[in-house]
Amino acid sequence: MQNLADNTMQQATQSITASPxxxxxxxxxxxxxxxxHQSLYRVLTLLIAVLPGILAFFVALLVFAxxxxxxxxxxxxxxxxxxxxxxVARKSGTEWAPTSSPTEIVARASFWICVLLGLVIGVxxxxxxxxxxxxxxxxxxxxxxxxxxxxxxxxxGVVVARFLAxxxxxxxxxxxxxxxxxxxxxxxxxVLVLTAAMVLDHxxxxxxxxxxxxxxxxxxxxxxxxxxxxxxSRDLVSRSLESHVEHTGERTHNPDExxxxxxxxxxx
Amino acid sequence: MATVNPIPDSxxxxxxxxxxLLVLVTAMAPEHFRGVLANLASAFSHESLIVATQNxxxxxxxxxxxxxxxxxSTAAWSIKPVDFLNAAQYGREHGAQAILILGPEADSLxxxxxxxxxxxxxxxxxxxAVPHYSLPSHASLINSAILYPxxxxxxxxxxxxxxxxxxxxxxxxxxxxxGTAERVSAANxxxxxxxxxxxxxxxxxxADEVDVGSRAMPxxxxxxxxxxxxxVTGSLFADIEAKAALWQRPRRPPAIRRPTVEVEPGDGTxxxxxxxxxxxxxxxxxxxxxxLVLPPNSLLSLKRCSMLDPVAFRMPDxxxxxxxxDFLIAYRLRTINRGHLLGALIPLYLAWVAGxxxxxxxxxxxxxxxxxxxxxxxxxxxxxxxxxxxxDRFNS
Numbered sequence: 001m002q003n004l005a006d007n008t009m010q011q012a013t014q015s016i017t018a019s020p021x022x023x024x025x026x027x028x029x030x031x032x033x034x035x036x037h038q039s040l041y042r043v044l045t046l047l048i049a050v051l052p053g054i055l056a057f058f059v060a061l062l063v064f065a066x067x068x069x070x071x072x073x074x075x076x077x078x079x080x081x082x083x084x085x086x087x088v089a090r091k092s093g094t095e096w097a098p099t100s101s102p103t104e105i106v107a108r109a110s111f112w113i114c115v116l117l118g119l120v121i122g123v124x125x126x127x128x129x130x131x132x133x134x135x136x137x138x139x140x141x142x143x144x145x146x147x148x149x150x151x152x153x154x155x156x157g158v159v160v161a162r163f164l165a166x167x168x169x170x171x172x173x174x175x176x177x178x179x180x181x182x183x184x185x186x187x188x189x190x191v192l193v194l195t196a197a198m199v200l201d202h203x204x205x206x207x208x209x210x211x212x213x214x215x216x217x218x219x220x221x222x223x224x225x226x227x228x229x230x231x232x233s234r235d236l237v238s239r240s241l242e243s244h245v246e247h248t249g250e251r252t253h254n255p256d257e258x259x260x261x262x263x264x265x266x267x268x
Numbered sequence: 269m270a271t272v273n274p275i276p277d278s279x280x281x282x283x284x285x286x287x288x289l290l291v292l293v294t295a296m297a298p299e300h301f302r303g304v305l306a307n308l309a310s311a312f313s314h315e316s317l318i319v320a321t322q323n324x325x326x327x328x329x330x331x332x333x334x335x336x337x338x339x340x341s342t343a344a345w346s347i348k349p350v351d352f353l354n355a356a357q358y359g360r361e362h363g364a365q366a367i368l369i370l371g372p373e374a375d376s377l378x379x380x381x382x383x384x385x386x387x388x389x390x391x392x393x394x395x396x397a398v399p400h401y402s403l404p405s406h407a408s409l410i411n412s413a414i415l416y417p418x419x420x421x422x423x424x425x426x427x428x429x430x431x432x433x434x435x436x437x438x439x440x441x442x443x444x445x446x447g448t449a450e451r452v453s454a455a456n457x458x459x460x461x462x463x464x465x466x467x468x469x470x471x472x473x474x475a476d477e478v479d480v481g482s483r484a485m486p487x488x489x490x491x492x493x494x495x496x497x498x499x500v501t502g503s504l505f506a507d508i509e510a511k512a513a514l515w516q517r518p519r520r521p522p523a524i525r526r527p528t529v530e531v532e533p534g535d536g537t538x539x540x541x542x543x544x545x546x547x548x549x550x551x552x553x554x555x556x557x558x559x560l561v562l563p564p565n566s567l568l569s570l571k572r573c574s575m576l577d578p579v580a581f582r583m584p585d586x587x588x589x590x591x592x593x594d595f596l597i598a599y600r601l602r603t604i605n606r607g608h609l610l611g612a613l614i615p616l617y618l619a620w621v622a623g624x625x626x627x628x629x630x631x632x633x634x635x636x637x638x639x640x641x642x643x644x645x646x647x648x649x650x651x652x653x654x655x656x657x658x659x660d661r662f663n664s
Contacts, residue, residue: 163605166557170611173550174494176542180553265539265621266407266485267493268345268500 057122064118065111072111079103119148143203150202157195161188179228186225193217287334289386290364292355293321294348295341296372302326303375309333311379312386320358336362345486347371347433349449349462356446359439366390367442371433372486381480385436388478395473396464397436398427399480405634406625407485410500412638413620414592421589421645422508422515422652423469427477430465431500433486436478437464444471461503470514497617498610505599512600516653543622544578550615557612561598566590573619583623585644591616592645593652601659 079085080103088102123145165188172180197214200206206213289312293304301323308319309332319335338354347369359367366389368382381399388397401408411429419430437445441464448467452460468475488496508515551574559567569587576582595613599606627637 166605166608169553170557170608171494173553174546174611174614176546176549178549180549265409265625266404266487267410267621268408268485268488268496 053126053128056125060122060125061115061118064114064121068111068114068118071114072107075110076103076107079106120145146203150199153202154195154199157191157198161191161195164188164191182228183225186221186228190218190221193221287318287362288316288365288390289318289368290355290359290362290366291317291319291368291370292338292351292358293319293323293370293374294344294351294372295322296374298324298326300373300375304370305333307375307377307379307382311382318358318362318364320354345372345433345488346431346461347435349452349460352442352445352449352462353453355437356439356442359442364439367437367439369435369437373484374434376482376484377434377480381478381483384478384480385434388476389436389438392476393438393474394436394476395438395441395471396468396475398429398432398465398475398477399434399483400428400477401432401483401485402479402481403483403485405628409621409624410497410617412634413588413617413624413641414501415504416638417589417642417645418504418508418592418596419463419465420642421649423466423511424519425465425469425475427465427475429477430463431461432464434480434483435464438473441468441471441473444468444473461500463504463507466507466511470511494611494614497614498607501613502599502606502610505596508596509600512656516656540581540622540625541578543618544576544581547615547619547622548574550612554612554615557604557608560603561609561612562591562594566594570616578622579626581619581622581626583620585641586648588616588620588641589644589648590651593648593655596652597655597659600656 084103084106085101165184168187169180169184172183177183193214197210197218200210291308293301296304301321305319305325308317314332314334317333319333320338321335322338322340325335336358338358339350341348341350351369355367355369358364366386368385370377370382377399385397385399388394408429411431415430416428419425419427444467445462445464449462452462465475490496551570555567558570562570566587569584573581573583573587591613595609598604598609603609604612624634624637628634
């Protein structure tokens with residue numbers, strides 16, 4: 001009886017220890033845990049590798065921003081003391097047109113140049129730190145710098161487009177051109193399209209497609225403007241030519257009848 | 269600058285002698301210079317007068333006047349900074365009690381007019397004698413629309429031609445203007461304008477005008493209104509900006525100006541339709557720019573004006589004053605590029621001219637209308653002062 005009981009117990013124990021299900025469960029948990037640990041380790045390693053770079057980036061940015069603030073303050077005081085605004089106003093007369101005073105512009109420009117410098121140095125430090133600490137090369141940073149350049153191009157293009165559009169609009173209205181608004185819009189979009197093409201080219205997006213599309217669009221706008229002006233002012237050109245033939249020698253300089261001194265009206 | 273001496277040696281012997289009156293004759297054509305010399309000779313005694321000029325004596329011409337040569341400069345339609353410098357320098361050298369500057373085509377000024385200008389300084393103790401010309405009603409319209417009303421309202425001066433091309437000055441006025449001209453010249457602005465009346469008011473000197481009758485007014489070499497209006501108005505706006513501390517103080521209005529002889533209006537009807545069309549075109553296209561400068565009330569009034577027929581077209585005096593003030597504020601604040609700003613003013617100025625011609629056509633004397641415009645500028649001055657001090661308060 002005792003033997004029977006022992007045998008039964010032994011068999012039961014063997015059957016338990018030899019159970020295949022229990023053995024697989026332990027292995028999965030073990031592998032999962034190990035995999036998670038390895039992932040966490042890799043993430044932490046990567047973070048530790050990147051952290052000095054990020055720190056260097058922010059330190060460089062902060063240091064240069066502070067230096068920019070100091071430089072800006074010093075410049076503002078010096079230029080105010082030297083009556084820089086007055087001198088520039090005398091020098092440029094009515095040509096000085098920006099909203100802020102020259103001193104303010106110089107001070108702000110110095111601050112933002114320092115910030116930009118800090119940004120460049122920070123990115124450079126980050127790049128170096130990351131490259132040395134990481135096993136994989138990074139391809140995002142050069143693209144980021146291109147993106148900054150493209151953004152600056154875009155801003156400059158929009159400003160120039162707006163300025164030129166206004167110049168053309170006012171000149172065309174003062175020349176009494178009926179299609180002044182069309183002309184102004186045409187110039188604005190020409191510059192904007194040119195800017196967009198330059199931005200995309202700078203970002204290296206699209207390649208030949210962008211160049212081709214730009215050529216077609218630019219040429220299309222120019223052709224549209226030429227047709228609009230040519231067809232719209234056909235009568236004006238005819239009259240002008242007839243008048244020129246009839247009165248050759250009488251009018252030496254009269255590009256714009258509306259804005260020239262006539263015989264009866266003397267503006268000055 | 270070339271320093272060629274165009275004057276014969278015989279006249280240079282008297283260079284350093286003293287004289288009561290120094291007359292600086294600016295660059296002009298020989299035939300005009302001959303007329304100026306003749307008028308000066310008949311207006312003044314030869315002993316009391318020295319003429320400083322860069323003009324050559326016309327071939328075969330003899331003059332008993334004492335003439336000194338000044339450095340050469342190009343002819344212009346206005347008095348240039350270098351003319352003020354020369355006037356002060358030669359006046360100082362010769363101990364002159366009074367200095368006259370005569371601009372191009374000054375031969376059209378009578379000897380009596382020359383005498384009156386000199387007497388205002390020599391006898392009436394006026395520091396700045398500014399001529400009052402009798403011009404056709406359709407002449408000098410920028411002056412009538414902007415320069416005179418603004419100068420009168422801000423600097424409390426009744427001088428009808430603030431940018432005169434002939435002047436009578438006391439030595440201290442000449443020195444003051446030379447100082448201003450020197451600052452301008454140092455900034456390489458040889459073609460810049462100097463505003464003598466504003467300088468006299470700032471310095472607290474006595475300024476008055478002298479009736480000199482009719483005069484041929486030289487016109488700018490470039491007849492383009494865009495450049496003339498931008499130059500003259502921009503220069504006055506800049507001068508007003510520089511003297512803001514002075515004109516914001518309350519000032520006693522000037523005495524009533526003596527009545528002037530009305531001149532016959534010319535025929536300007538042909539231009540009115542074209543100028544109104546220019547204004548209507550601008551009203552349709554420049555709303556975006558005008559809305560940056562003008563308050564909604566003014567824009568609405570302009571819209572109403574643009575719907576008027578050319579024959580019935582009028583620019584209300586109050587609206588015109590408000591427009592000029594708003595443009596002056598925008599100039600100061602650099603709301604938009606100053607070149608754009610002054611360009612956007614041109615159609616509005618043409619609208620004022622069209623309205624002015626129609627007012628004259630309706631029988632109102634030109635001078636009366638211009639005085640009414642100037643009065644509107646005076647009445648609206650508090651608006652300018654308020655917006656100058658608190659520009660963010662965009663009045664409606």
